[in-house]
Amino acid sequence: MVKMKDVAELAGVSSAAVSRYLNGGYISADKAERIKHAIELTGYVRSSQARALRTGSTKLIGVIVPKINSESVSRITAGIGQVLGRRGYQMLLANTDNAADRELEYLDLFQNHPVDGIVLVATMITDEHRRAIESCRVPIVLIGQHVEGAACVYHDDYEAAFELGRALAGRVDGKIAYIGVTEEDRAAGYDRRRGFEAGLRAAGNPLDAALIRLGSFTLDSGYRAARELLADAPDVSFIACATDTMAAGALRALDEVRGMGEGVRRVSGFGDNAFLRALTGGIPTVHYGYLTSGVEATNMLLNALDGEEGESGLKTLKLGHQLMNV
Amino acid sequence: MVKMKDVAELAGVSSAAVSRYLNGGYISADKAERIKHAIELTGYVRSSQARALRTGSTKLIGVIVPKINSESVSRITAGIGQVLGRRGYQMLLANTDNAADRELEYLDLFQNHPVDGIVLVATMITDEHRRAIESCRVPIVLIGQHVEGAACVYHDDYEAAFELGRALAGRVDGKIAYIGVTEEDRAAGYDRRRGFEAGLRAAGNPLDAALIRLGSFTLDSGYRAARELLADAPDVSFIACATDTMAAGALRALDEVRGMGEGVRRVSGFGDNAFLRALTGGIPTVHYGYLTSGVEATNMLLNALDGEEGESGLKTLKLGHQLMNV
DNA sequence: TATCATGGTGAAAGCGATTTCAACGACGGG
DNA sequence: CCCGTCGTTGAAATCGCTTTCACCATGATA
Numbered sequence: 001m002v003k004m005k006d007v008a009e010l011a012g013v014s015s016a017a018v019s020r021y022l023n024g025g026y027i028s029a030d031k032a033e034r035i036k037h038a039i040e041l042t043g044y045v046r047s048s049q050a051r052a053l054r055t056g057s058t059k060l061i062g063v064i065v066p067k068i069n070s071e072s073v074s075r076i077t078a079g080i081g082q083v084l085g086r087r088g089y090q091m092l093l094a095n096t097d098n099a100a101d102r103e104l105e106y107l108d109l110f111q112n113h114p115v116d117g118i119v120l121v122a123t124m125i126t127d128e129h130r131r132a133i134e135s136c137r138v139p140i141v142l143i144g145q146h147v148e149g150a151a152c153v154y155h156d157d158y159e160a161a162f163e164l165g166r167a168l169a170g171r172v173d174g175k176i177a178y179i180g181v182t183e184e185d186r187a188a189g190y191d192r193r194r195g196f197e198a199g200l201r202a203a204g205n206p207l208d209a210a211l212i213r214l215g216s217f218t219l220d221s222g223y224r225a226a227r228e229l230l231a232d233a234p235d236v237s238f239i240a241c242a243t244d245t246m247a248a249g250a251l252r253a254l255d256e257v258r259g260m261g262e263g264v265r266r267v268s269g270f271g272d273n274a275f276l277r278a279l280t281g282g283i284p285t286v287h288y289g290y291l292t293s294g295v296e297a298t299n300m301l302l303n304a305l306d307g308e309e310g311e312s313g314l315k316t317l318k319l320g321h322q323l324m325n326v
Numbered sequence: 327m328v329k330m331k332d333v334a335e336l337a338g339v340s341s342a343a344v345s346r347y348l349n350g351g352y353i354s355a356d357k358a359e360r361i362k363h364a365i366e367l368t369g370y371v372r373s374s375q376a377r378a379l380r381t382g383s384t385k386l387i388g389v390i391v392p393k394i395n396s397e398s399v400s401r402i403t404a405g406i407g408q409v410l411g412r413r414g415y416q417m418l419l420a421n422t423d424n425a426a427d428r429e430l431e432y433l434d435l436f437q438n439h440p441v442d443g444i445v446l447v448a449t450m451i452t453d454e455h456r457r458a459i460e461s462c463r464v465p466i467v468l469i470g471q472h473v474e475g476a477a478c479v480y481h482d483d484y485e486a487a488f489e490l491g492r493a494l495a496g497r498v499d500g501k502i503a504y505i506g507v508t509e510e511d512r513a514a515g516y517d518r519r520r521g522f523e524a525g526l527r528a529a530g531n532p533l534d535a536a537l538i539r540l541g542s543f544t545l546d547s548g549y550r551a552a553r554e555l556l557a558d559a560p561d562v563s564f565i566a567c568a569t570d571t572m573a574a575g576a577l578r579a580l581d582e583v584r585g586m587g588e589g590v591r592r593v594s595g596f597g598d599n600a601f602l603r604a605l606t607g608g609i610p611t612v613h614y615g616y617l618t619s620g621v622e623a624t625n626m627l628l629n630a631l632d633g634e635e636g637e638s639g640l641k642t643l644k645l646g647h648q649l650m651n652v
Numbered sequence: 653t654a655t656c657a658t659g660g661t662g663a664a665a666g667c668g669a670t671t672t673c674a675a676c677g678a679c680g681g682g
Numbered sequence: 683c684c685c686g687t688c689g690t691t692g693a694a695a696t697c698g699c700t701t702t703c704a705c706c707a708t709g710a711t712a
Contacts, residue, residue, distance in 0.1 A: 003698055014662040019700055026660050045438040049378040050698035052440075053667050058375065060418075068407065069400035069617075078395045081421040085428075090435075092386075093419040095407040102411075109416075112371040114378075219600050245601075252604040274545050275571075275601035278578040291395075329668055340692040345670055352690055376668035379697050 002042045011038035022046060052114065060092050061301065062110035064103055065121040068095045070217070070245070072271055072290050076121055076143060079294025087302050089116070098217070100124050107132045117301045119143060119294075124184040139304045139314060141297045145187050151304075151314035153297040157191035158198075160270070160286045160321040164240075165199020165207075167326040168268060168284060174237030176200065177211035179225045179250060181242045188217075192242050192270060211236060215246045222249025230257045237266075244269035244276050244285055251280065272324050282325040293319055328368045337364035348372065378440065385415050387627065388436035390429055391447040394421045396543070396571070398597055398616050402447055402469060405620020413628050415442070424543070426450050433458045443627045445469060445620075450510040465630045465640060467623045471513050477630075477640035479623040483517035484524075486596070486612045486647040490566075491525020491533075493652040494594060494610060500563030502526065503537035505551045505576060507568045514543075518568045518596060537562060541572045548575025556583045563592075570595035570602050570611055577606065598650050608651040619645055 008015040011034040021027050021035045038044075052058045063080055065073050077093070084091050092115055096102040100123070107129075110118050117138050122129075122145040133140055133150050142152040168176065178196060183189040197207045213229050215221035225246070226239055230253060239254065241247040247269030254266050268284035269276065276283060296317055303313040334341040337360040347353050347361045364370075378384045389406055391399050403419070410417050418441055422428040426449070433455075436444050443464050448455075448471040459466055459476050468478040494502065504522060509515040523533045539555050541547035551572070552565055556579060565580065567573040573595030580592050595602065598613035622643055629639040 001698095005698080015699080016662055016664095016701080017660090020661090023700080025701090028660060031660085047379070047698050048439045049375060049382075049384065050667090051700075052375045053373075053379045053669085054698080054700045056667080063419075067404075068394070069397070069404045071395070074395035074400040077419075078393075078421060078423070081394065081419065082423075085420075091419045093389075093403075093407065093417045094411075095404060097404070097408075113374045219604055223604070248601050248604045252607075255607070273601070275574050275599065275605070278545055278549070278574045279601065279605040281578075281581070327668095331668080341669080342671080342692055342694095343690090346691090349670080351671090354690065357690090373668055376697090377670075379668080379699090380670045382697080 001047075002044045004044070004046065007035065007038045007042055007044045010042065011035045057116050058114045059089050060115045061089050061298070062092045062094065062106070062115035062118045063121070064094045064096060064106050064110075064118065066096055066098050066103075066123045067217075068093070071273055072288070073121055075290035076294040079291040080119055080298045081294075082291075083295050083298035083302065087306075089302065098123070100126065100129075104128060104132055107136070111137050117141075117305050119297055119301060122147075123188070124182070125186060126184070139301055141301045141314065143293050143297045145185075146316070146318075151300060151316065153293050153300065153317045153319065154187065155288045155293070155319050155321050157187045157270075158195035160288075160323070161192040161195025162199040162202070163323055164268060164270075164284065164286055164326065165196040165201075166203045167199075167323060168238070168240065169200045169203030169205040171326065172238045175211060175233070175235055176205070176207060176238045176240060177213070177229050177233065177236045178207055179213045179215045179222055179229070179239060179241045179246055181215055181217055181246075188242055188270070196240060215242070215249075217243060217245065219245050219249040219252075222246025223253050224249070226250035226253035227257070230254070238268070239266065240268045242270060244271040244273035244283075247283060247285070248273070248276055251283070277324075284326045285324045287322040287324050289319055327373075328370045330370070330372065333361065333364045333368055333370045336368065337361045383442050384440045386418050386441045387415050387624070388418045388420065388432070388441040388444045389447070390420045390422060390432050390436075390444065392422055392424050392429075392449045393543075394419070397599055398569075398614075399447055401616035402620040405617035406445055406624045407620075408617075409621050409624035409628065413632075415628065424449070426452065426455075430454060430458055433462070437463050443467075443631050445623055445627060448473075449514070450508075451512060452510075465627055467627045467640065469619050469623045471511075472642070472644075477626060477642065479619045479626065479643045479645065480513065481614045481619070481645050481647050483513045483596075484521035486614075486649070487518040487521025488525040488528070489649055490594060490596075490610065490612055490652065491522040491527075492529045493525075493649060494564070494566065495526045495529030495531040497652065498564045501537060501559070501561055502531070502533060502564045502566060503539070503555050503559065503562045504533055505539045505541045505548055505555070505565060505567045505572055507541055507543055507572075514568055514596070522566060541568070541575075543569060543571065545571050545575040545578075548572025549579050550575070552576035552579035553583070556580070564594070565592065566594045568596060570597040570599035570609075573609060573611070574599070574602055577609070603650075610652045611650050613648040613650050615645055 004015045004018050008018045013031050094106040118140040121143045125145050146152050146154045180193045181189045200207050213225040215225045239250045247267045251267045270286045272285050272287035330341045330344050334344045339357055420432040444466040447469045451471050472478050472480045506519045507515045526533050539551040541551045565576045573593045577593045594610040596612045598611050
């Protein structure tokens with residue numbers, strides 16, 4: 001492995017000069033030329049490990065996600081990766097598979113170890129999370145949840161759900177049911193359900209508490225919840241879900257129990273999943289700019305790191321949403 | 327930041343002793359006890375950067391994927407992450423967004439930089455790729471393509487496509503069309519088309535070359551190809567696709583042109599996508615263990631790295647497949 | 653002429669671990 | 683009583699880079 005010293009010797013300068021050349025310090029034109037030449041000749045690349053040890057910066061960003069194999073999360077991740085690549089950083093990905101404790105674990109690991117900053121695609125925010133985030137030694141940005149005092153990029157789930165509920169209340173004949181997710185997930189659990197209920201109520205068609213079920217983000221959980229629901233309350237005619245994925249499951253249940261029919265008339269979701277859009281002709285759902293949220297969060301983080309002057313730049317950013325097919 | 331020296335002083339030993347304690351070298355019981363205590367007291371964690379500089383190993387694995395926000399790839403990634411986490415490694419993720427040159431770029435970056443090994447979820451394998459892989463300074467495992475002389479974990483796309491073609495030939499009345507992907511992708515492009523054609527031929531129902539179109543992995547490209555196809559050849563009654571995602575697009579096109587109908591009778595794909603399965607009742611498709619391929623590839627790589635005795639362990643592994651809904 | 657910035661430069665001091673190496677005390681055998 | 687092991691130990695040398703610091707020309711300024 002050719003090292004800086006070798007380049008320096010070949011160019012007839014000190015390694016300090018080479019380092020300065022590489023990092024844009026004082027260097028005369030002719031030495032710069034000689035160094036450049038020597039580097040090309042030897043194919044030298046600097047050891048990022050030595051550099052990291054010395055400077056304390058690794059150009060690595062830790063990204064913690066709840067489940068990489070989900071449409072929304074993988075889109076967010078794509079957005080994050082896009083910005084990181086463009087700005088000379090790399091992504092250290094940690095997939096917690098929906099285990100909140102692994103989330104804390106990684107938060108710890110990343111802090112003590114080699115990252116310059118963290119992007120946390122958040123689900124549940126417990127007090128432990130809050131503490132971990134607060135005491136984080138490197139800048140951190142959350143995606144998907146709004147947490148007081150932390151930098152977040154999120155969508156207004158309450159408002160979106162409210163609008164969806166209000167819009168649907170008028171268009172649906174018969175009873176509406178709701179399949180939600182754990183309320184520990186403030187955004188997808190609590191806010192969406194509350195917003196949806198409020199929207200229905202505002203339109204004079206309040207949600208029957210007996211028609212609320214709980215799923216766990218998966219297609220299958222949506223299916224099972226819907227089957228139970230349809231068994232318990234055969235007169236339900238529309239099932240609103242907290243995610244498009246669960247809506248797909250619910251739709252399958254409806255198809256099985258009631259026979260095939262137009263999806264658009266039967267379920268709603270959140271996320272505007274491409275498959276669902278194509279295969280059902282478009283159920284009522286909320287479009288979120290997932291990729292954008294990854295992009296924005298990452299830009300915010302890197303601005304803070306690269307010291308973009310004008311303060312840290314870490315702040316809270318609420319992105320817009322769009323009702324689809326209502 | 328508390329460093330090893332601090333711990334050593336507190337425990338009244340040399341830092342060499344602390345290092346040995348941490349790495350399992352000679353150490354007496356009482357000193358071990360004192361060191362352990364000192365570590366707990368100070369909350370010491372060792373700097374992975376210093377360690378990396380000294381040992382040359384970063385415990386980082388570079389993972390290069392063509393498109394993280396795709397069902398198959400994100401599942402593979404989940405499998406990779408699972409094993410890495412379990413075995414004390416971390417994942418450096420690079421998403422090339424289907425740009426082959428970025429693939430080479432990252433291959434380069436990872437080699438010169440800080441990874442101990444590489445997992446490449448491969449699409450196109452050009453000569454440049456072959457050269458890059460061959461001259462790779464760290465162990466590398468490919469997923470998804472079979473390349474002579476490199477360690478690969480892959481599925482037998484030819485065989486799977488053959489079986490699918492043969493099975494469908496009998497069950498479909500009328501003309502069958504095919505929407506493939508670029509043949510530069512040996513596995514998904516060339517092998518699937520060739521296998522499918524051979525399967526149809528074997529069953530005495532050869533594919534009309536005029537009914538072959540090209541998509542680009544996306545749902546939308548499947549849709550557009552199918553629309554064109556149906557405009558050009560209105561008598562097509564079944565569209566086989568190289569991926570489930572494109573099949574979803576084709577199905578939408580069929581629904582639009584022919585009215586809604588049972589998906590199972592109209593399109594086939596590869597990948598056994600969960601949404602497609604739920605929303606169509608299951609089109610004919612091939613189930614691949616994507617997660618498994620990630621797991622197997624990563625285990626293979628780490629075995630080679632951790633020197634698991636008995637040679638490098640890097641080899642070629644062909645995983646099975648399963649025909650669905652035929 | 654004396655004085656000062658100013659642009660350049662290399663020697664050397666780290667960054668925080670791991671790992672050799674020489675040495676040491678105790679102990680059993682000859 | 684001497685010597686070779688054996689189990690332990692700490693001093694010190696790296697790993698490859700960045701960055702301070704002292705210093706040197708050189709040309710401008712007083």
